[in-house]
Amino acid sequence: MGIQQLGVGIIGAGIMGRSHAASLAMDPRTRLVGVAGLPLDSAQELVKGTHAYATDDFTRLLADPRISFVTVATPDNLHFDICRQALAAGKHVFVEKPLTTSLAEADQLIEEVERCGLTLMTSFNHRWIPSYAEAWKRIQAGNIGAPIMAYARKNDRIFVPTSMLSWASNTTCAWFLSSHDIDLVNWFFGETPVSVFATASSGVLTTQGIDTLDAVQAQVRYPSGGFATFESCWIYPDTFPTMTDSFIEVVGTDGVIQLPRVDDQVHLATRDSFSYPRTSIGSDVHGQQLGAVTAALHHMTSCVLGGHDPLISLRSSRDVIATLEAVHRSIASGNPEKVYQ
Template identity: 60%
Template sequence: MSTSSRLGVGVIGAGIMGTGHAAAAAQNPRADLVAVASVPIASARTLAERHGADHTDDYRVLLARPDIDLVTIATPDHLHRQICADAARAGKHFIVEKPLTTSLDEADELIAVVRESGVKAMTSFNHRWIPSYANAFDQITAGRVGTPVMAYARKNDRIYVPTEMLSWAAETTPAWFLSSHDIDLVCWYMGGVPLEVVATGVKNKLVGMGIDTYDAVQAQIRFDGGRVATVESCWIYPNSYPTMTDSFIEIVGTDGVIHLDRKAEQVEVASDGAFEWPRMAIMPTIHGKQRGAMADAIDHIIDCVLDDGEPLVTLESSRQVTAVLDALHASLASGTWEKLR
């Protein structure tokens, strides 16, 4: 950790999320964006030059720099564990895109490394910083809807995502890629302990296109106290759908209900070619600056490092999401209820 009042930041990954991480770090008044690492190096170079930073195609070079205190990790889902562990061993605080890992064993190994290193670490479950989602948590905590007893969450994407946006869709599933955010939120809202999961998945369209992964997954999660949540993920919506993601959450309590529908985020645009609802919650550009939930999550971990605070998203809660998804995928294979490990 540098002794200056500003934090040196490195970004690992230069895709859509890494680009957002870099913009958020570069504009934070308490941080300096020092370097970007990515393969291929051309992506790192382009992003780094935009912000006057250095670049490399080897993240280990970035981790060896003494002027970097915090790294943001925005690599494909299945590549998180090794990079996060290397960052912790190098003494670098980190924030990693969701999910923490795609294996519960890897999550436990990584958490042990982080605890031994003493660094601050957080998964970027940035939906907790979306104003309406944060307000829903406050409403639930205040008892406005009584005790949560049931939840439903869906996050469904256009087919563009697994066929064009991601080159590694076959290395993941819509549940890992999409439901991780919703599972984090549902666990946050329900405030209980998930015990077991049963899931059903469909493989059809994407397999026929040469991408061996699920088209859609639905799962039911049983919590302690008899509470239940259903999560749904699908990424074969037609590209004509007006938003990239169809996202909805419902929380039913003993005394009320909360609906969170993100289909429309205040802006509607009609043109000759389409009717669209631009997404504004996660990473909008406002007056030339990166804002939204992603930037707020990056700002939060920077403040935690500089002020010795505790991250809102704990490693234990991130492990819980991975544990649910681990049981969910075990259920896809077994066809039966699977208890969380």
């Protein structure tokens, strides 16, 4: 008996769309059928050497009966409408984080998933980074006692909002960066945040015509009395040796876990620069795409084929969105805000 193959469509042919394509190519249970991207040539480039087709209209993928699920790798603010239409077309959905940028929109999608019985998973792929998975296992085993305090930062070079993303004005560094960290710390604590107090700074990017915040810090409290600080910014100078400076610490009643990720155990010095090439999210290993994105997508395939619930629950995705909405309400009001009003 041959391997059951799922036809897959990719919506969004940028950095993460390319990562999805490379990851799917590693799984004999999936077959890339089509890629939708704007401009069209981005999709055409992605399907070179495959039997897949390229289109600039994602609804063509949704109408294709050969496609069982779609991956969504578009700007944050476009996730909701694409996911809604995909579910209505009977497709399972794997969507880049965050699920949506609105709790009301997330609730609409969750209601539709519960109605139609399809699988929808947000790509909080950091849960598949080995060091983070090991940290969760150690916390679950009680190695550091009960978690009481956490600090998580994810700060980008200014290259990201000024050059890498054409849509930085449609999001913030907190939505773009802290969503991963909030998901991880919620997972480590095993709780849903109850309140947030946040502050922010702006001015560097607005002077360059990019209407978004420069930096955010938010203190989040949990029902047990524990708390966490989430820091995000994307105005590091481009001389910083990594695109992202990432660090997480969890302090417990009996110990501490630190997760520095400024390097992925690779230090590269050339005549012109010193850098830390990133490998944990995705890397080519002897011609094969490996890393956290690949692992998350393969998990999604297993869930669709096996009919079981994904590791990233809809409730956990919803909690991240509710927390980030509270972060931005707190920035606007200058006061602490409840996560769920």
